[in-house]
Amino acid sequence: PERLDLSLLTAERLAGIERRDFEKIRIGTSKHGSKVGDIFRVAGNNLLDVVFEGGSARLDRVAEAMRGGSVRVVGDAGAQAGRAMRGGTLTIEGNAGPHAGSGMRGGRLEITGNAGDHLGAPLAGELAGMNGGVLIVRGKAGAFAADRMRRGLIAVLKGSGDHAGSRMIAGTLVVAGGTGEMPGYLRRAADALAVSRDG
Template sequence: MSGWRLQLRQAPPLRVDLRGITPSTLAGLDGASVEQLKVGYGNAALPLAEFFSVAPASEDALVLEGDLSRVDRIGWQMDGGRMLVDGPAGDQAGGCMRAGELLIKGCAGVLVACEMAGGTLVVEGDAGDFGASTLPGSMDGMRGGTLVVKGRVGHRFGDRMRRGTVVLHGDAGDFLGSRMVAGTIALGGQAGAHVAYGMRRGSLVFAGGRPAAGLPDTFVPAGAEAAVFWQLLSRELARHGGTFESLPRRRIERHLGDRAVAGKGELIFAG
């Protein structure tokens, strides 16, 4: 058995919690055992077969099919293997992910890659608010790995981000990189208001021009060159294509802050 294909039978009236359904969990199980795995539904736990038809997959991956916009925590705490979502995903997709590959061929809800620690997550559509940020009540956001979103993203993306790389091909909402502690966020489109609010460390790369709302007053021009650092970072980002492909050949302008919180983060504008 190389993998499993789970096809949503019909749109559920309530939200389904798919935590615990990962490639490593399903490894070595037969079809009947997979069907009996419990998933959250409201305040109950029901067999997976109540919502999905289960069949072998021809590829070495866990494949989910259908409109999964009401199915949350896809790839939650994923620790290896490959998952493919052929359609939109619900909230907290890839949350606390530690390893492996998760591809969403559609849009994702709020809190995508929240507290992600490793692996690669690609969203081919848009993503909601608070991506790569913290779970409610937590202090640390994304902690490692790579998140790529090819569409637009919502507000507070990368809030309290601590490590890892986020590549956003489209536009971003307000407060991009707010309270950021470390890591890298690269933006190919336009950002909303209040970028890098309360930023302490990390890098925010603007490949699509300066924010329409202007540069925050609490950031100051950098006095030192960073040619070697930029050469390494730009080459890494260039492999994602699109607006980022030309980064190694472009001049940059750096600003440091957020000085309101004694921050040492940097905003990099590629000309």
């Protein structure tokens, strides 16, 4: 199945767009290139509050670089949810894929389920991970949560995988419910690194 790039579907990027034009925005990443209207039934006119009903692990880059407003996913989200957010609120009522919150600079990202590997961590080739904002995971996080984190707060409530807080530069990581191997590995500094090793 085709993966979908939802990075264009935020309040500031949709400002001034007519509904019929909104439905023509290409979001598919395959040669076919599905459009918004092919995948979603569009309702309402409030572009400051975007809701995706019926999530999927194929919904990538939700709320990327968002500066204001809110985005809510009722269900799962794919890779890079909330990447480079600067403001606003992203709520995922399900699980999120890898690199959720990567490069965040502000705003609030809340995931009610689990998060994949590299939560708040940089993409390959980048030198720094999360750089501001608040990221809350009510479930578990995968490996390398908060890798190379510089600023902000990450709270994981039901445990994380290996190398949580690895190479942290600054910022705050709180993990309850246990971690995998080597938490804080090669950490240079951190405002706070609090982990519970017991499940």
